[in-house]
Amino acid sequence: MSQPEPSSKRSKAGLFQRLKELDRPDVEFFINGDKYLAKLGDTVLTAILTNQTAVRKTEFSGQARAGFCLMGACQDCWVRLADGQPIRACSTMIEQGMQIVTNFAQGNNHG
């Protein structure tokens, strides 16, 4: 398990840019076993996309996706927790220690 990377480095690696509400406690979480930092009040989508540029790969072509509608309609941001439970990243809040898996086997993402 790696240490969380410094935030300056992270913002460049991610897609989303934080503009306001910066004064919130950090939350440690894991993407595919690696440790990252989010902020309390982030959705899982925000937590991932401030650190990385995609939340999943599609089942058929393996293309990267990073959500689309952000309102629970497009179903393009499903990820899994380490126990296999599928969650919709845009409408689930990040929690301390959450283990998120984005590199699960293709063709097995229908929950």
Added chain:
Amino acid sequence: MDKPVVVIGAGPAGIRACETLAGFGVRPTLLDESQTWGGQIFRQQPGNFKRGFKDLYGFDAERAENLKQTFHKIREQIDYRPQSLVWNAEQNRIDILHKGKTEKLQWSKLIVASGATDRVFPFPGWTLPGVYGLGASQIALKYQACAIGSKVILAGTGPLLYLVAFQYASAGANVVAVLNTAPVSARMKALPKLFCLPGQLARGMYYVSWLKMRGVKMMDGIQIMRAKGETRIEGLVIKDASGKIHELECDALGFGYGLRSETQIADLVSCQFNFNPVQRAFLPAKDLSGKTTVDGVYLAGDGSGIMGVEAAELAGQRAALAVLTELGLCSSKDSGVVRQIQEIESRLQTISKFRAGLEEAFPCPENWIDQLQDDTVVCRCEEITYGDIKQTVLDCNVKEINRLKALSRSGMGRCQGRMCGHATAEILAHLTGQSLQEVGRLRCQPPVKPVPISVVADASLSQESA
């Protein structure tokens, strides 16, 4: 009354409906998929965020504040159930998913205020990370205080385009360009109609001039050609009004062409639908009160045709009054009720004139299909391409949208055609030389949104409760 009056959706329409019902002593059940009230327009930020309503909703801050106060006032008078997804609906009964468990609920009257999503059409590269709907871009900011990228292009058409651009730039985001697919002339032509709500018109003009003064690049009459990038968007190729090609660098794009109604629940309870040529969609039929063709089912807000937030609040009240009249709890002969109904309907008429102006000012683009390549994904869920659809139409001589879905899988994925259904219909109409009305309406199937298979099994085995 054992079976409750059920209101679906805790946005402006649903909350106003509940307020009116509660005012007459009815305790409605308010079901909402989200964790907090407000719908998409007044989506509430997480509890530990500190921005005020002025910061979040701008000119609509007062409207948001009023709605909040109303919600808190009636909170104890209603059975409010957040995080409750209505995933199936039948006449007299709905299935609700709440925290992994499903429950059946019988209703006596049903008011559906299911809201809307971005209306989007595909273009090469639209599935790249960094490409979002306009409404989605706005949610990133108001709900999460984030911009979708560090060099953001906002494109498409509709009043949301300039509002989101204004909100992004005000919040300190780097807005690279604001690109309207509609020509300026369309807005000029629509001015007389837009003048019927001068306040709304003035807001729109304020956003545009504010952006111009800030030196934000603005273009009209453009066409989106394609997004560039391998693993994320790196640029946008557009054609300007004179036909010249431009390549703009960006790392995010928010785009959309107005909104589309979420009509799945109305469909599942078997409401009759009619084609609406202005909104280019089949919409559930309703009278001025929101009453549908199905006994006891009413519609309010953007879920039954795009009219905006003020109309949603009014329609919620109007539908509730109709429900109360049907229940015998208020009389349509009562002078106070009559006056209220007249006022609501007259205001709705004015707003509807303004909406007609907006449709003229920000018309749905017509030539987007020309930009599609055979390998352009149309259906995001099932990854069905434009080439797949063309081949299916050709091989199977398909003329009807549900047939096309069955044979090509376009619109059969997890989103139930929310993102691609209208695009697929437009493509089918284009390929077969039919009108949009002729290709028909994509029918909805339960579950409305993905639910665990165990939940569906439980639901079909369990006895009705309530």
